[in-house]
Amino acid sequence: MSGILSPDENPAYKDWKSLPDSLWSEVEQTDKKLWREELGITDQGEYSLSFLGGTLTINLSTRHLSWADSPRSPSFQEGLVALTYLVNLKPIDLSRKWISPVELPGGRTFFGPGSHPPKTGGILSAWVEHPSYFKDVVRTLNGTPIPQGDEGIQIPCLPMVPLRYIFWKGETALPSTVTLLVNATAHLFLPLDVLWALINLTDQCFEVPG
Numbered sequence: 001m002s003g004i005l006s007p008d009e010n011p012a013y014k015d016w017k018s019l020p021d022s023l024w025s026e027v028e029q030t031d032k033k034l035w036r037e038e039l040g041i042t043d044q045g046e047y048s049l050s051f052l053g054g055t056l057t058i059n060l061s062t063r064h065l066s067w068a069d070s071p072r073s074p075s076f077q078e079g080l081v082a083l084t085y086l087v088n089l090k091p092i093d094l095s096r097k098w099i100s101p102v103e104l105p106g107g108r109t110f111f112g113p114g115s116h117p118p119k120t121g122g123i124l125s126a127w128v129e130h131p132s133y134f135k136d137v138v139r140t141l142n143g144t145p146i147p148q149g150d151e152g153i154q155i156p157c158l159p160m161v162p163l164r165y166i167f168w169k170g171e172t173a174l175p176s177t178v179t180l181l182v183n184a185t186a187h188l189f190l191p192l193d194v195l196w197a198l199i200n201l202t203d204q205c206f207e208v209p210g
Contacts, residue, residue, distance in 0.1 A: 016065045016079030023080070024063050026087045034089055038159060049082055052157055052205060053141040056082050077197045084194045085158050095184035098164055101195070104182065110192040118199040120165070122207040124178040127151070127167050130208050137206050149179070157202055161189050 040048035040055075047058040048068060055068040056078070065074045065082070074082075101111045101118055110116055126134040138153055146152040149166035156162045163182060170176035186195055 015076055016074040018076050019079050019083065023083050023087075024060075027058075027083050028060055030087055030089075034091055035086065038089060047086075049086070050156070050159055051078070051082055052155075052202065058082065058086070075201075077201055081158070081190065081194055081198045081201065084191070085161065085189055088189045089160070090188065092160075092185060092188065094160065094162075097184040098181040099184055101180065101182050101186075101192075101199070104184075104187045104192065104195075106192055107187075111196070116193070116196045118180055118196060119203040120178050120180055120199075122203040122205075123165060124167070124176065126206040126208060127178065128170075128176045133208055134206065141202075141205060155202060157198055158189070161186055161195070161198065163199065163202055 035047060042048060042057065044059075045061070047060070049056045049058060054070060056074065057066050057068045059065075065079050067074060100107075102108045104111075111118060123134075126137065138155070141155050141157075143153045143155045146154050146164060146166075148164075150169045151167045152164065154162050154164045161183070163180065166179040166181065168177045168179075180199065182195070182199075190198060
């Protein structure tokens, strides 16, 4: 994400430490029984969440976030997505139905071209122009192939919020394209604005370093 649409670029947000206290309070009030079934727990009593190929450590007693496998500090959006997901975690199965984000309840308005279009430019560019880099990132994110399009992948961004990308090779007069699909349950775990952040964070993973 870039410009005014990107909370991570807004100095008012900075990093995960700018997350509102109200969100932490919601997390603390959540029933932790399901967490113990779905998340890992460290010897120090911290929770471990699989998130975009890494492991995010959540310490509720100190309200602290960190990556277990990286010295990098989590961004505001990463913290927002992770904590919101934990607040909404529920014991349901994924649907067999995969849809465009605009097909989610309220999605046509929220994800419209003039509002919050999901970002897919990074992943499409990597697939077309940097195939080796693309495959490396897919492996890092624990992505798996799916039999759709000229190539399809499913990325387990969060345990219950995977994303699917369907790629189509371009022709002489037509550019290559990618179709993004979400599970029909995605909005039950993340409200649309936070799902939008997760989609854009996933795309950022594929941006080739300049």
